[in-house]
Amino acid sequence: MDAVSARFDRTEIGVIIGVLLAMGAALLIFELSFVLPTLAVAGMWILLALGLNVQWGYAGLINFSVAAFWGIGMYSVALLSAPGSPLGFEFGPGVALLGAIVVSALTALIIGIPTLRLRADYLAIASIGFAEIIREVVSNERWLTAGTQGVSIPALLPELATTLDALFAPDAPAFPYRGLVDLLLVAIVVFAVYLLLRRVHLSPWGRVLRTIRSDEDLAKALGKDTYWLKMQAFVLGSILMAVAGFFYAYQFRFVLPETLEPINTFYVWVAVILGGTGSNRGAILGGLTIVAIRVLPSFFIDFLSLDVNVGAVRLLIVGLLIIGIIRFRSQGILPPRSELIWPAARDRGEKQ
Amino acid sequence: MANVAQVLADGLVFSCIIILGAIGLSLIYSIADFANFAHGDLMTVGAFGALVGATELAKVLPGESIVFFELPLSLYGGLVIGMAVAAAVALITERLIYRPLSDAGSIELLITSIGIALAYRAIIQLGFGADQERYDFSSQGPIDWLLELTQGIGGVALTQRDVIILVFTILLVAGLHALLQYTTLGRKMRATADNPNLARVSGIRTREVVLAMWIIGGALAAAGGIFLGIDTLVRPRMGFDLLLVVFAAVILGGIGSVYGAMLGGLVIGMAHEMTILVPFVPVEYAPAVAFALMIIILLVRPQGIMGEAV
Numbered sequence: 001m002d003a004v005s006a007r008f009d010r011t012e013i014g015v016i017i018g019v020l021l022a023m024g025a026a027l028l029i030f031e032l033s034f035v036l037p038t039l040a041v042a043g044m045w046i047l048l049a050l051g052l053n054v055q056w057g058y059a060g061l062i063n064f065s066v067a068a069f070w071g072i073g074m075y076s077v078a079l080l081s082a083p084g085s086p087l088g089f090e091f092g093p094g095v096a097l098l099g100a101i102v103v104s105a106l107t108a109l110i111i112g113i114p115t116l117r118l119r120a121d122y123l124a125i126a127s128i129g130f131a132e133i134i135r136e137v138v139s140n141e142r143w144l145t146a147g148t149q150g151v152s153i154p155a156l157l158p159e160l161a162t163t164l165d166a167l168f169a170p171d172a173p174a175f176p177y178r179g180l181v182d183l184l185l186v187a188i189v190v191f192a193v194y195l196l197l198r199r200v201h202l203s204p205w206g207r208v209l210r211t212i213r214s215d216e217d218l219a220k221a222l223g224k225d226t227y228w229l230k231m232q233a234f235v236l237g238s239i240l241m242a243v244a245g246f247f248y249a250y251q252f253r254f255v256l257p258e259t260l261e262p263i264n265t266f267y268v269w270v271a272v273i274l275g276g277t278g279s280n281r282g283a284i285l286g287g288l289t290i291v292a293i294r295v296l297p298s299f300f301i302d303f304l305s306l307d308v309n310v311g312a313v314r315l316l317i318v319g320l321l322i323i324g325i326i327r328f329r330s331q332g333i334l335p336p337r338s339e340l341i342w343p344a345a346r347d348r349g350e351k352q
Numbered sequence: 353m354a355n356v357a358q359v360l361a362d363g364l365v366f367s368c369i370i371i372l373g374a375i376g377l378s379l380i381y382s383i384a385d386f387a388n389f390a391h392g393d394l395m396t397v398g399a400f401g402a403l404v405g406a407t408e409l410a411k412v413l414p415g416e417s418i419v420f421f422e423l424p425l426s427l428y429g430g431l432v433i434g435m436a437v438a439a440a441v442a443l444i445t446e447r448l449i450y451r452p453l454s455d456a457g458s459i460e461l462l463i464t465s466i467g468i469a470l471a472y473r474a475i476i477q478l479g480f481g482a483d484q485e486r487y488d489f490s491s492q493g494p495i496d497w498l499l500e501l502t503q504g505i506g507g508v509a510l511t512q513r514d515v516i517i518l519v520f521t522i523l524l525v526a527g528l529h530a531l532l533q534y535t536t537l538g539r540k541m542r543a544t545a546d547n548p549n550l551a552r553v554s555g556i557r558t559r560e561v562v563l564a565m566w567i568i569g570g571a572l573a574a575a576g577g578i579f580l581g582i583d584t585l586v587r588p589r590m591g592f593d594l595l596l597v598v599f600a601a602v603i604l605g606g607i608g609s610v611y612g613a614m615l616g617g618l619v620i621g622m623a624h625e626m627t628i629l630v631p632f633v634p635v636e637y638a639p640a641v642a643f644a645l646m647i648i649i650l651l652v653r654p655q656g657i658m659g660e661a662v
Contacts, residue, residue: 115647121459124389124462128596129596133637269466327464
């Protein structure tokens with residue numbers, strides 16, 4: 001099956017053009033030193049949304065521990081590679097990434113074994129409980145995580161950033177290409193993951209997952225080990241979340257237990273259900289929306305010089321978005337129409 | 353070694369708060385058929401409603417000399433106001449959001465309830481700020497005669513307000529029991545919880561039952577939140593922090609069983625406070641202990657103590 005080489009359909013081209021236009025507009029309005037890091041952060045959120053989409057969109061698993069797996073990724077980087085970490089290893093980014101992947105996969109297995117057999121709503125409750133425990137451990141075990149003090153992290157590929165600055169902006173006072181390295185790396189990974197998930201979704205494995213999501217008894221009747229397949233989706237999604245955490249650690253260069261607050265899990269949920277459950281294009285749109293929710297309220301509040309709590313405004317937006325999407329457009333903005341069938345089969349259908 | 357009798361007494365007080373939250377959550381789980389993640393934040397709504405109510409009443413009521421069990425009359429008024437506010441908020445939410453979603457599945461309702469929880473908390477934070485609030489009355493010492501009476505077992509220090517929490521919880525639970533067992537509405541509620549479709553074809557107006565359930569669940573949740581606020585602090589996150597412990601109680605008791613929720617609340621509340629007796633486990637991990645219990649219950653007996661076999 002040549003899923004990877006399958007042509008991009010019209011909506012996909014539309015989305016890409018839209019994103020490029022938005023980036024262009026952002027460049028015109030804001031400064032480069034703001035746009036580049038912000039886009040890099042958007043790439044990080046897109047990875048989180050793609051990860052949750054594998055779990056909820058493909059396999060129908062209600063995972064409310066996104067922030068915990070994200071945290072595993074960022075703390076793997078902090079604890080394995082930062083000079084200031086209480087463990088003091090100072091490994092390179094490669095080891096940190098490997099650590100993030102291994103720890104998140106093992107944790108997903110440990111959580112999945114008792115919970116994936118249970119009813120869907122039990123996984124929701126158990127996973128949010130698990131996320132809260134991880135947050136408690138990270139806040140309280142100072143010997144391991146430095147607690148509420150947080151950990152600073154060195155730059156990813158510092159030589160590359162210096163080279164870019166020397167090349168393009170030797171005289172600039174601030175480093176306008178500060179975010180470029182982050183953006184490039186995260187963009188490459190997002191693109192690779194997108195292609196991989198496209199392929200995976202169209203593969204027999206993806207087809208069985210879709211069957212499980214819509215009718216688990218049917219999948220069982222067909223002789224599929226639904227428990228093990230759900231576990232695979234859970235582990236794959238969790239690894240993607242940890243990879244997002246890896247990028248977060250290098251983009252912000254500082255990690256705190258506060259980052260593991262459940263609100264961040266709900267941002268990712270908004271991204272997936274707003275974009276369209278099961279739709280990877282939707283996850284990309286959703287990731288960009290999260291950045292808008294996080295950035296725009298402070299702009300408006302500053303602009304109108306209002307005296308309100310920005311955090312509460314964001315919380316309200318996320319809450320109302322969840323209610324509004326489920327109420328008025330439960331399929332999301334970019335539902336996975338064409339992704340659900342084989343592109344070749346659809347083309348044949350059109351010709352007839 | 354900590355004083356076991358004291359820990360048991362503290363556990364009893366904390367259990368009251370969990371029981372009040374668990375009853376409503378279990379009712380909603382059985383009748384509306386979804387895990388309501390907004391229930392914890394409904395407890396917060398009640399706690400803030402009572403705080404505002406008590407503060408406003410204190411300005412109107414003649415003198416703060418009218419005191420029962422060392423607490424001003426305005427606080428008892430606040431309790432009623434808080435319960436009414438939470439019941440009203442629950443009803444409005446049902447009318448505006450859940451009713452139009454009546455075709456949605458339980459998973460969609462679950463996700464919606466998360467949005468509602470965030471919206472409740474955001475509105476509270478916009479109104480009161482993200483910081484903690486405190487009732488404006490002096491702290492109380494332990495009751496002397498109780499301390500003396502229990503000298504033999506290490507002494508139990510409970511304040512007057514702990515006793516009030518216990519007494520009011522017993523009254524509310526007894527009232528609910530009477531409602532469920534001896535009134536027509538109670539019989540309808542039990543029938544609907546047991547089998548909604550059968551109840552509907554038997555001529556029960558399930559709509560009425562659902563509204564009653566939201567009012568009762570909301571008011572009891574509010575009472576739990578208010579008691580926690582009197583006992584400690586009133587914070588925008590207080591209800592959410594309790595939510596998992598309350599879920600643990602509901603799952604332990606068996607989803608849909610009101611009496612199971614009471615029993616589960618007692619066990620989980622006790623376990624939460626008894627963390628202090630467990631060696632090598634710091635007190636910060638009390639919610640984690642409740643959660644671990646929940647996982648074990650899910651593995652061993654997912655239908656809970658009082659639930660029917662699934």
